[in-house]
Amino acid sequence: MEFERLEYLVVGAGLWGSVIAERIATVLEKPVRVIDRRSHVGGNCHSYRDPRTGIECHAYGTHIFHTAIPEVWDYIGNFTDFTTYRHKVLTEYKGHVYPMPISLATINNFYDINLKPWEVEAFIAKESGRTGNVSENPPSNLEEKAISLIGRPLYEAFIKGYTQKQWEKDPKELPPEIITRLPVRTNYNIDYFNDPWQGMPVKGYAAIFNRLLDDEKIEVSLGVDFKSIASKISKTCRIFYSGTLDELCDYKFGPLEWRSLRFEQSVEPHPDVQGTSVLNNADLETPWTRTHEFKHLHPERGPQGESSVVSKEFPDSFEIGKIPYYPIETQENKNLHKKYKDMVAETYPSMIVGGRLGDYKYFDMDRTIENALHAFEKFAKDLTR
Numbered sequence: 001m002e003f004e005r006l007e008y009l010v011v012g013a014g015l016w017g018s019v020i021a022e023r024i025a026t027v028l029e030k031p032v033r034v035i036d037r038r039s040h041v042g043g044n045c046h047s048y049r050d051p052r053t054g055i056e057c058h059a060y061g062t063h064i065f066h067t068a069i070p071e072v073w074d075y076i077g078n079f080t081d082f083t084t085y086r087h088k089v090l091t092e093y094k095g096h097v098y099p100m101p102i103s104l105a106t107i108n109n110f111y112d113i114n115l116k117p118w119e120v121e122a123f124i125a126k127e128s129g130r131t132g133n134v135s136e137n138p139p140s141n142l143e144e145k146a147i148s149l150i151g152r153p154l155y156e157a158f159i160k161g162y163t164q165k166q167w168e169k170d171p172k173e174l175p176p177e178i179i180t181r182l183p184v185r186t187n188y189n190i191d192y193f194n195d196p197w198q199g200m201p202v203k204g205y206a207a208i209f210n211r212l213l214d215d216e217k218i219e220v221s222l223g224v225d226f227k228s229i230a231s232k233i234s235k236t237c238r239i240f241y242s243g244t245l246d247e248l249c250d251y252k253f254g255p256l257e258w259r260s261l262r263f264e265q266s267v268e269p270h271p272d273v274q275g276t277s278v279l280n281n282a283d284l285e286t287p288w289t290r291t292h293e294f295k296h297l298h299p300e301r302g303p304q305g306e307s308s309v310v311s312k313e314f315p316d317s318f319e320i321g322k323i324p325y326y327p328i329e330t331q332e333n334k335n336l337h338k339k340y341k342d343m344v345a346e347t348y349p350s351m352i353v354g355g356r357l358g359d360y361k362y363f364d365m366d367r368t369i370e371n372a373l374h375a376f377e378k379f380a381k382d383l384t385r
């Protein structure tokens with residue numbers, strides 16, 4: 001169908017847009033066009049088989065599905081089964097490897113001691129110099145805040161270099177509010193997530209998106225930017241938009257701030273390079289923050305050959321043209337986003353905006369699905385009024 005005659009258009013074939021399209025086709029039983037400027041569906045959750053090794057790689061960094069939201073777990077279960085994979089993160093600091101987040105295993109390894117669970121709290125309090133409940137001098141920057149929570153040695157090993165690389169700023173120049181707490185586990189649980197439901201999609205993320213969009217009422221057009229077709233769309237077309245609002249409004253009030261990332265991928269001549277899927281690199285001297293080794297995300301697939309695909313993740317400043325990864329959710333930016341939201345409501349009165357780019361919020365995949373399901377439910381309810 002030509003763009004001029006569309007009744008439903010979804011901008012963005014990421015998780016948010018794909019869930020919306022699936023709902024329009026299944027619940028409303030209406031034809032819907034999905035466009036994306038990229039050459040693939042799945043947005044940042046995109047996975048693909050590396051042609052050299054056959055190993056499934058995550059193009060935009062490792063994605064682990066985890067949720068505590070029953071509605072989301074029930075919904076996504078219609079499109080994939082999950083493996084029993086439970087994510088563990090290790091962090092490398094000065095040639096030693098420790099589990100993250102900080103747990104009894106991290107502390108005992110790092111200090112070379114043998115604390116018991118009930119001794120951890122007093123130990124951390126002593127390390128951080130906490131003597132009473134109320135601090136007379138509240139921390140004025142991130143470094144002071146982190147030291148007040150976990151003490152200087154743990155801060156310098158696990159937070160300082162990583163944070164400096166992530167923000168390209170000395171933690172002394174960052175506001176204390178960036179961290180509200182630094183969880184310290186008093187046991188040997190080294191699972192990264194606490195959610196009751198977690199795992200990897202058995203056939204990969206690409207298979208989820210193929211299932212979500214596998215309906216004859218859904219037509220997907222890749223390599224298409226909304227701006228290039230906007231003038232063709234009729235006024236009665238309902239548009240669901242999951243791109244950034246500053247771009248949609250031609251940056252009228254200036255750009256929103258984001259952090260970006262850059263990935264360097266290589267095939268290494270070892271069946272196993274680092275022994276785990278994600279290794280944090282805490283040293284300041286190592287310019288990347290994380291190393292991903294994708295084959296470990298699917299241990300149920302066996303050794304997967306004699307070589308391995310590794311991807312190094314480098315934090316990057318954002319400028320127009322790069323991929324916006326993480327919104328910088330300061331009050332100033334939230335106010336700017338609100339101005340754009342108001343402008344979009346005026347310019348495109350029937351447009352529904354959502355997803356991590358449209359809402360300018362960091363959403364994990366489960367929150368993205370929840371956000372899409374609720375946006376659709378509200379829309380469908382309004383239709384029947």
Ligand SMILES: Cc1cc2nc3c(=O)[nH]c(=O)nc-3n(C[C@H](O)[C@H](O)[C@H](O)COP(=O)(O)OP(=O)(O)OC[C@H]3O[C@@H](n4cnc5c(N)ncnc54)[C@H](O)[C@@H]3O)c2cc1C
Binds near residue numbers: 011012045060225226
């Ligand atoms: C490094 C990283 C790791 C992550 N790891 C996890 C994890 O382990 N577990 C987890 O639950 N979540 C994780 N997430 C979060 C997850 O990626 C998001 O929840 C999810 O991708 C959000 O989906 P979305 O559809 O809102 O956005 P996106 O995936 O960004 O999709 C939006 C799509 O819209 C398209 N688009 C934008 N503007 C236009 C336009 N004008 N015209 C046409 N197309 C357009 C884009 O090309 C894109 O494909 C991670 C995020 C990052 C950045």
